[in-house]
Amino acid sequence: MAETTVPLLDASGQWTHRDRHRHHEFAIDVPERTVELRARLSWDPLDMGSEHEANSLALTLWGPDGFRGGAVRRGDANDLVIGESAAKPGGLPGPIQAGRWVLNIDTGLILPDGAEAGYLSWRLEASAVVGDRTAVVEATSTSAARRPEPGGPRWYRGDLHSHTTHSDGEISVEDRVRGAVMRGLDFLAITDHNTISHHAELDGWPDGISPIRASEITTFHGHMNVFGLATAIDWRGDRRGSGPAAIVEQAHRQHALVSINHPSAFGDPWCVGCHWDFARADYATIDAMEVWNGRWAIPETDNQGGLALWTDLLDAGFRLTAVSGTDSHSAEEDAYVALPMTYVHAADRSEASILDGIRLGHVFVSSGPLLSFRARGSDGREVSLPGDSMGAGGRVDLVVDVERLEEPATIWFVTPGSTVPLGAGDGGQIHVTSDGLNANGWWRLEVRAGSAANGDMLALANPVYASAG
Ligand SMILES: [Zn+2]
Numbered sequence: 001m002a003e004t005t006v007p008l009l010d011a012s013g014q015w016t017h018r019d020r021h022r023h024h025e026f027a028i029d030v031p032e033r034t035v036e037l038r039a040r041l042s043w044d045p046l047d048m049g050s051e052h053e054a055n056s057l058a059l060t061l062w063g064p065d066g067f068r069g070g071a072v073r074r075g076d077a078n079d080l081v082i083g084e085s086a087a088k089p090g091g092l093p094g095p096i097q098a099g100r101w102v103l104n105i106d107t108g109l110i111l112p113d114g115a116e117a118g119y120l121s122w123r124l125e126a127s128a129v130v131g132d133r134t135a136v137v138e139a140t141s142t143s144a145a146r147r148p149e150p151g152g153p154r155w156y157r158g159d160l161h162s163h164t165t166h167s168d169g170e171i172s173v174e175d176r177v178r179g180a181v182m183r184g185l186d187f188l189a190i191t192d193h194n195t196i197s198h199h200a201e202l203d204g205w206p207d208g209i210s211p212i213r214a215s216e217i218t219t220f221h222g223h224m225n226v227f228g229l230a231t232a233i234d235w236r237g238d239r240r241g242s243g244p245a246a247i248v249e250q251a252h253r254q255h256a257l258v259s260i261n262h263p264s265a266f267g268d269p270w271c272v273g274c275h276w277d278f279a280r281a282d283y284a285t286i287d288a289m290e291v292w293n294g295r296w297a298i299p300e301t302d303n304q305g306g307l308a309l310w311t312d313l314l315d316a317g318f319r320l321t322a323v324s325g326t327d328s329h330s331a332e333e334d335a336y337v338a339l340p341m342t343y344v345h346a347a348d349r350s351e352a353s354i355l356d357g358i359r360l361g362h363v364f365v366s367s368g369p370l371l372s373f374r375a376r377g378s379d380g381r382e383v384s385l386p387g388d389s390m391g392a393g394g395r396v397d398l399v400v401d402v403e404r405l406e407e408p409a410t411i412w413f414v415t416p417g418s419t420v421p422l423g424a425g426d427g428g429q430i431h432v433t434s435d436g437l438n439a440n441g442w443w444r445l446e447v448r449a450g451s452a453a454n455g456d457m458l459a460l461a462n463p464v465y466a467s468a469g
Pocket residue numbers: 216223261262274
């Protein structure tokens with residue numbers, strides 16, 4: 001029997017700078033026997049001066065059962081196609097219920113023009129393909145969390161931040177996984193913006209690399225990676241004046257972790273919401289912070305600023321785990337040298353074990369050098385994993401080893417109010433023994449290039465908490 005296409009919506013208009021940072025919702029009534037839904041958002045102008053000065057909108061689709069797809073792409077048009085058994089990347093395939101659905105446009109950037117009268121013409125179209133139902137294909141179950149993984153307790157390394165064609169990346173999931181295997185990663189989180197459609201491609205990865213289910217929750221006031229999520233998160237309650245509590249709550253309800261991304265990066269108009277701007281956030285509820293995004297010394301990312309914010313939070317008594325991510329969007333970006341990897345000490349390579357390791361702070365981040373230590377507190381207790389605790393306050397005897405150093409570097413001992421060098425080397429390895437260090441609340445290790453305390457970061461360990469408990 002023939003299929004017919006039924007128009008559902010054809011809306012257009014103009015928005016100005018004042019309409020930015022809003023969620024504009026358009027209801028559509030989806031008819032019975034719909035086998036495919038199509039929506040397309042286009043706008044003009046796009047280019048307002050440069051690659052990083054462009055008007056930016058994103059389209060998402062919400063059905064009676066919740067999130068059904070996101071088109072968060074670069075360019076001057078975003079389109080979504082979802083069918084019962086297939087969807088354009090970004091969308092979730094599955095049965096299409098008749099009834100009220102919502103198309104949402106996030107207006108990320110509508111830039112003022114030279115006359116201070118920024119405007120943007122937009123058009124949103126939607127249609128349904130109605131016909132006989134094809135056999136409903138069961139949604140692919142993502143069994144990543146339960147897949148038994150070999151390994152045993154040791155350090156596992158991976159990338160916790162990457163993008164594909166399911167949002168604004170230029171690389172397929174398959175090619176991204178192949179590249180990760182070639183780089184020797186044990187785990188990989190694909191964190192496409194405001195979707196989980198890439199989760200359907202998590203089965204069938206090669207042995208040796210574990211998928212971490214993840215999504216970069218991308219709001220106007222901050223970006224957060226959520227790790228270990230099974231269902232999509234609704235970010236549309238974001239308000240600058242409030243915290244991200246509603247997002248954190250949705251993540252924790254499904255035992256997923258929340259990590260603040262690149263908190264000191266340039267925000268609008270360079271990158272929508274990339275700077276962490278939530279005026280109130282309950283940091284006791286945030287699990288991690290990405291203190292190293294991409295290459296260390298990129299001014300627009302300001303990793304040093306992110307590290308300073310994280311250190312302030314440690315001083316205030318919060319225990320967010322420092323993590324890293326490449327934030328790679330392409331094969332070309334994968335090839336950059338000195339990208340950070342996140343090393344997690346875990347019981348095995350499964351998603352559940354990797355996330356437990358992150359929860360415990362058993363993490364160091366590094367662009368290559370391997371960092372290990374043995375510490376003994378004044379109460380005689382020994383600690384050899386970041387994130388663990390030793391006796392309250394007092395003095396620390398420390399043995400530190402750094403291997404696979406490819407350039408002259410210095411090991412720094414950082415504790416509230418002081419940063420002291422422990423030792424240096426010209427490459428290869430450094431072995432340092434240091435007795436009677438003063439630790440105050442927490443201490444941690446950094447390995448930086450050269451001899452200055454602000455040299456490029458090569459490796460950074462999470463703190464040992466030298467406090468009661
Ligand atoms: Zn981001």
